[in-house]
Amino acid sequence: MKRRILLRHLQLLSLLLTVPALAQTPLPGIDLERLELNPGAEGSLVVSLGELLPAGHYRATVALQYAHDPLLFERDGETFRIIGSRATTHLAVAYAATGWLQFGLQLPVVAFQSGSDLTGENIASPSSFALGTPAVSARAGLLTQDKGGGVDLALELGVGLPVGSQAGLARDGALRLAPRLMVGRHFGFLRGGLEVGFLSRPSQALTQRPGVLVDEVGNELRIGAALATTGRRLRWELNVRAMVPLTAQPGAVELLPGARYLVKPSFELFALAGMGVGSAPGTPLFRVMMGGAFGNVTPRRGPGESSVNCEPGLAHTIEECPEMDEDNDRVPNGIDRCPTVFGTLERNGCEKKDTDSDGLEDALDMCPVEPGPASSQGCPLRDTDKDGTEDDSDTCPNAAGPPENQGCPVRDADKDGLDNDKDACPNEAGPVERDGCPESDTDKDGVPNRIDSCANEVGTYENQGCPQHIFPLVVLHATRLETRGKIYFEPAQTRVNSRSNPVLDWVAQVILEHPEFPLIAVGAHTDDRGMPDANRRLSQGRAEAVRQYLIGKKVPPERLAAYGYGQDRPIDSNLTSVGRENNRRVEFLIVDPQADKTPSPKREPGTGETR
Template identity: 55%
Template sequence: MELNPGAEGSLVVGTGELLAAGQFRLSAAGHYQHRPLILFQQGQSAAAVSGRSTLHVAAAWAPLTRLQVAGQVPLVMLQNLGPGALNPAAPTSFLLSTPTVGVRLGLLTQSAQGGFDVAVGADVGLNVGNADGYARDDGPRFLPRVMAGRHLGPLRVALDVGLMIRPGGRITEESPRAQDELGNEVRLAGALASTGRRTRWELNVRGMVPLSKQPGSMELLPGLRYLVNPSLELFGLAGVGLGKTPGTPLFRVLAGGSFGSVLPRQGPGEASVRCDLGQSLPPEECPNRDDDGDGLRNGLDRCPLDPGNGEPDGCPIKDTDKDGIMDRLDACPLEPGPASRQGCPVRDEDGDGVEDEEDRCPREPGPRENQGCPLVDNDKDGISNDDDRCPDEPGPPEREGCPEEDLDKDGVPNREDMCVNAKGEASNLGCPAHELPLVSLAVDHLELRGNKVAFEKGQARLRPGVSLVLDWVARVMREHPEIPLVLVGAHTDDQGMADTNRLLTQQRAEVVRRYLIDKGVPAERLEARGYGPDVPLDTNLTANGRENNRRVEFKILREGHRGTDAPRR
């Protein structure tokens, strides 16, 4: 019996698998054979060797990826010679048996896509052992062989076929009828072994088909292997022999260990043995493990390091872009977007609020009402040509894009010019330097810049000097016909009876209105209203506050506000 020196898959059967480049393996095993040599003659049997204990030392090394060299030396430590021994005086201990050297060449390697591990090899048995102790042949022996194997999930099958070529002849010449002839033979071996676990089993069957007159035989050898660590393995074999071929024991027991590159190669679709050693390994090396603890084995888990939460593929529900749509259903998992767009964002390249799909000008910002295209504004006044009454002349929005009127051509537009018919400076509200305008035009009222409109105490009669400021009010209204209506509002403080004050202020407002009409302002552009103390401008607790509350205001009423606007506060 010879060991498989690389021990890939099986301890005694070649599987077509070789050590990786640079790996080595050194093995030593103790081996006991019971009645390995029995002579049969005329129906009688006698044990020439009733028991033999052998130490096997084997080594294998792979200098290249597909090349492996090996050798083994069997040492007979002790053997018992039986009554059928041909030489009762033969030595019984410390005998060198037949050393063997060999080479194996890998031809094919199984991949994830399929195939087989196939190798060829040749072993040479050197006839340097002890001949007196039945420990060698008469000359060298040769064993060319073909080995093939395949991983089938957690199992490995192998077939080893070889042709033993050795010197023929008989062990003894005492009787021509003794069945002790040796010669060439075909050696067949098969193996079935488990893979991917720290403790593995194997079942080996070895047989011999003679090519001479010697009888045939076969053996059944189950075994166990235990990986102590990535560099040390322990193993044991036990088996029974059937047949009368010389060297076939009634039973044999073998136990030993290996050192070096003892970690078996991980085959396609199987777990690495290292998974049982408690090492930190990537999930693909341990398909039968559940690294994330979600109840799904690594081999079936698409996310073996992330615990799944109910998903059949073992992956957690991920939403990378936080848009509420899980990644596996999100057409754009890295960009947030609404469910109506399958999680993809609304594309708006020009940032104008109009989606690119609806934007006629996706690279130029424009309002939605113009289908996302920019508005054309020839005069650059901020009003599109479609809404601009004067598209080629800049003007303010209140004039619908038309330029400001300037009757006196002094550069001050009419709406700011208090002297529309006389050239002046902007700093003087458009009036000539020798005139000081006492009124300015605001958006919703006429602002008095001179003295306030004052009345005699408790009466509806204007004080002397008030006519100057009222003349300016009349002048501005005449020169600005665009002012549709001015509400003349009169107010008092809270001194006296409220109803009396309301009547007094109504009379005062009518006096001012009549004065402006007399100065040429059309009556339909003026309205008078007295408020009494109802709308104070300041506090009535102080003399200054009460003085501020006694006033006349000129509020400009636009279209649709006639008779409804309250005086300016």
């Protein structure tokens, strides 16, 4: 279809009949240009796909565009070209102030335009050179695909300034607003997207019959779609731009395929060519555009894309281009252990080389300049102290020692067969089971003090270290003193019953004869009869009474501690009389005074009992 202004039965024509012959009808005040560049050119040259330039980057574009037959009219079957040829220079700049905000500026300049000689029709010819409508824009990024948004989404507001040339059909009558929403997504080596915008411009009647409007330029809906290749130096794109009129004007569609070539990281060449369908003013029969851009024109790598830098002649890192082959050895960079040296696939891209002549090639040799056996990955076996144990396994690589001691010399000052590092008493001989410390035996009866209930009297092992005529009432264990008798108290009182004195006297004697026991914890317990708080108070009072009895027997107070647990720590069932009797008890525990915890007595056979 032809782009035309219908002048059949024009009111304009009737006016021409009444004006002087030399007067010409001026052209309407409209901006005829329908092509706008995408200033940042992210993805497409003329359709925005929701992506912004990286923060701090800029792009400047210079393009020359030719449009054929953008404005015609017909009368009585004859076609007249108001503008048959139009060449326009487009200047555009984009700058990303932040990662989510980008500014743009466009300035079209009509370099040349011409058409039919319409002087006979009393219609003024447009200016051959004209300044177009400057447009500024601000674009805000809302979502990005690479940060989990799924798509690139942006919102832009453009403003066209009414400062162009009206005589050159390059200016609207007032300020022009152009908000638009754009969305795009990367699909591997392709990128697609869509933009929808609204153009608000002053309404301008072009042709009309008497009382009936035929053609008008005004508000319109602009829709664009694009599909572009990515990740290559030469990229292709297909653009479709459509106009849906919101006033009495015809619609239009343009199809614009194109190509872009990255000459170097800061310079790009491009070209577009396509055709227009529709009779809206400004829609050409065909359009051709070519130009160049400089600045930060190398496209960034999107999700799922290969890097455009992975093309011959462009600077890149080996990690950036794992599929390339820098050394041309047919081993891709991603698996080439020697990516800059020609090699073979079986050697992971490395050449066969054995610098130290140890029979292991350098690619497999952990010490390529020092000969060594394959068992040590080509590294020499080092034994600094010459003790037969390799340094890697030698705990003491600078001091000779037997293998069973991890290559360290055996140091045994007390000659007890235990190395000083493992000997708790390195200067005193002692058995292994006591960590090298000697057994203390004050009375020299062969029974160590730790289990001797009569440490100051010669006795037998079978009688707990006591003479045969003495029956010991206390048996020593590693963590407790076991009493061979019960501890009795006055009923419901804390006073110790006198029949418990013999047992407590033995306890006092054992504590005094064993200064190696720094602290004895006296723990008193009850059964569950009575109130818990009362039982705790009763048991605490009884533990204190036992402690005081022992202090009265010359045991230093600082070696004794009293704890009343009440019924909280039973060792038997409280449902039977036997069980309750077992739970009523007094225990004597050997504790570490440095341990920051309360002792937890446990029932052992033969422990004392609380009544």
